[in-house]
Amino acid sequence: MKLKKTLPKNWLPSVLAAWFIVPMAIALWLIFGSDIKAGLFNLLEKKTVMHSNVVVEIGESGKDFAQKYKEIVDVNDRNPGSHFYRVNWSDGTLGTVIIKNGSSNLAVDSVLSVMGNSDDTYPTEGISGFSISMGLPPRNNVLHDDARLKFYALLQRIQEAGWKRWIDPSMPRLNGTEALRYQMSEIENGAGLLSLDPSYVPSLDIWMKIKDMTGWQFYLNDVYMNVQLMRDKKRMDPNLPGAYFLTLGLESKDSFQRSEQTFEDRQRWKELYPAVRTRQAEERLHSEEKLSNLGFKIDAKYQNPDE
Secondary structure, three states, rough: HHHHHHOOOHHHHHHHHHHHHHHHHHHHHHHHHHHHHHHHHHHHHHHOOOOOEEEOOEEEEEEHHHOOOOOEEEEEEEOOEEEEEEEEOOOOOOOOEEEOOOEEEEEEEEEEEEEEEEEEHHHOOEEEEEEEEOOOOOOOOOHHHHHHHHHHHHHHHHHOOEEOOOOOOOOOOOOOHHHHHHEEEOOOOOOOOOOOOOOOOOOOHHOOOOOOEEEEEEEEEHHHEEEEEEOOOOOOOOOEOEEEEEEEEEHHHHHHOOOOOOOHHHHHHHHHHHHHHHHHHHHHHHHHHHHHHOOOOOOOOOOOOOO
């Protein structure tokens, strides 16, 4: 009687409902638990996917960049005065990087990792360099002719985003097949460093002969870009799939010009750099005269976009 008085009214239906609901909930979890858990993990993954698109911009504050993508950025401050910011999609997925430069935005996908760097010696410059590591899909299993077309489509998009071909001021001004012939030759020391013509699309046969670390260089709004190509040398049968690896480097104009000076003179780079360009112009003239005598056609109308 005492128990009955302490129980609320209509207690029996509530108890029966609980007896029914709890076993049903357990049964549903046992049957569909993996799907439910997968759904929860998918929700967590969606939070990560939000950061799979990373925007990089030369000059951005390193602290701001690290804070913006803190879930996927590792900061290395072990070297005094130097800071490195590594973005790594460690779960095996590939990221997308948007390269922002003024009003220009260029998206590149199949990105493996990104590394940025800043120097406390020049605190107002922010991040002065980025190195973007990427592949050509499908990863490690792309037909060579497909890789050729995908790579030159990338170079085309770079140009459409406003980037102009840049040739080292000490290098001869060569286009198309002329540039490739010189780049692959041993006519001069350093010939292999020539920036190739991004508007020239070679045949598959020639594509297969292009050397590793060949570069295509560009310039826009005080930023230099260098695209370099590498591939698995053990998978060079043109009839079978291969594996391609690209690095896309970005560097500020100030950092680039400083690199032309000795370490001791870098604080005075703005004063000293004009003399570097004078020397490079003389080297270009000498090289072009030599190549002209060998039958190469010089593009005398080309002018470096950073001049």
